[in-house]
Amino acid sequence: MEVSVVGEVVAEFERYLRVERDLSPHTVRAYLGDVGSLIGHLEGAGVEGLSGLDIGMLREWLGDQHGAGKARATLARRAACARAFTAFCHRRGWLDDDPGLLLGSAKAGRSLPSVLDQDEARAALDSAGTDDPKELRDQAVLELLYATGIRVSELCGLDVDDVDRERRTLRVLGKGRKERVVPFGLPALRALDAWCVRGRPLWIREGTGPALFLGIRGGRLDQGTVRRVVHARLTDTGVTDLSPHGLRHTAATHLLEGGADLRSVQEILGHASLGTTQIYTHVSIERLHTAYRQAHPRA
Template sequence: MSRPDRSTRAMHQALPPALRDAVDDFAEHLSRVRNRSTHTVRAYVTDLVSLLDHAVRMGCVDLAELDLSVLRSWLARQRTTGAARTSLARRAASARAFSAWAHRAGMLPADVGAALASPRAHRELPSVLRADQAAALVEAPARRAPRTAAPRSGEAPTRQAPPTTPPGSDDTPTRQAPFATAPPAGAAKDAATEAVPLRDRVLLELLYATGVRVSEVCGLDVGDVDHARRVIRVFGKGGRERSVPYGVPAQRALDDWLRRGRPALMSGHSGDALLLGARGGRLNPTTARQIVGGYAETAGLPHISPHGLRHSAATHLLEGGADLRAVQELLGHSSLASTQIYTHVSVERLRAAYRQAHPRA
């Protein structure tokens, strides 16, 4: 079973053996057959353990006794404890997925979850950068290094100096932003220190140029880049493969990184990873998020994450006239409904401009 939090593990252990086995088998199915990510499996397992714990409290000691009334009672209890509509929708989806699997496996006499309705999740429009703001962000590593993290309570603030240790210099996630303070003035810059801004530039360029997820860009290998066609091969959710084009600025950043940056950071455990941390390992998505946020702060831009850059890329593509189906394929959305939210973003930006500029708005 995937490693959920401590309370979920305790509830899992308290379940009757047959129910525990069902949870473990379902997790194995999600991981090996459905090829779901570790995070997805953990979320499904957490929801399922909560559901079965509720079922046991209602007197269900055997999985075959699970029925629609138990599922509805569980969701109602979640709602009364303050769960958001998005959380309720996800938990209902988890219950339906488990019910369908258990019925196919012969554990349930009927797919009781098929009739389970869930509240429609309210989708907020994602925040996006303007095109000029996105350009300023991806060019930031060439101009300046991001600010250092704020000192912890009890620590003296460190005076900002022209940094020679750029952001994201650690390829393992940390609680602090990875923007190390500068070494003493006059310290020589080594090749690895010079390489990190090149890595940061190619990270930002690829995120914005392709709209890929942060896990996808960090998972790229050197062989996934087709320089001749300016295309990267991406493995998305569920292991689905797609090819995504990128432009000339990203190509220049890639060329600089592969020629001058990556060789300086390579180590015995670099493997084929395209993006590396300062210790030579594959760049961690947590560190990548900190790099993006740090450069946005330094450039005086609104707070933005890698997913915000993905939103920005999709919105700018549609505003530039790209076909919705093409954007869906580029982003790796399995459903067109996921892509259509960006059309709403464009309309809202148009309305905002209208309200601001038109005298009779």
């Protein structure tokens, strides 16, 4: 298979990831980078095209990655990408066999996420009570992230009609375009109402559209701005710096500490697997141990 044909295969694989599997742009970029690395390894080994792509070559490629000090999470993703790529090529007739079926990988290690305690969360969410549109928006963003545990991408994708004020729920479009309904509380509702009544109308421009959260120029709020908002608020209040995803971790941990069952938290977070949600039980147990060691005289 000539180099130009390999390029066509990679282009077809990109279309498959975007259109058929509907993966996020971030995941598509990561997978294409992994495929590029794999093809570069083949070329470095003197293999033309995909003819020499077998299980030995896949293991050699991953072994080189491991030797270069790549993290377990990176190796796990690259193994998953390799399996997806070889299966795709086999289905299209570009590989006689699918070597990815023989490829295993160690599970990526999971570290406990950093979270705020409840006092820190209250400090971070204290409102200055101004009518400045940016402050109103930022307050609503923070309240909603903590109240619902939604992802930043999900927050930025919200439209005005996705908010049900009577039921206090959001209609959220999550990973894989799966829709779910997420509840939120009164503080988040008050912050949303303040933004929608006294803030958002001031930033509406021609062509603004239905986006719930806006940037100062009237366009849909972007994820980078949300990250800056969270960083600035936590820094200003003296709370340990945390990303927006840290607020998602915090929301899940506080729900479990408050007595929510794991299955409900899974639904709220939009996890496909209950195993993903279980990491938050580890966080709660760690806190329990910490409190015990600090409080019990014979700990």
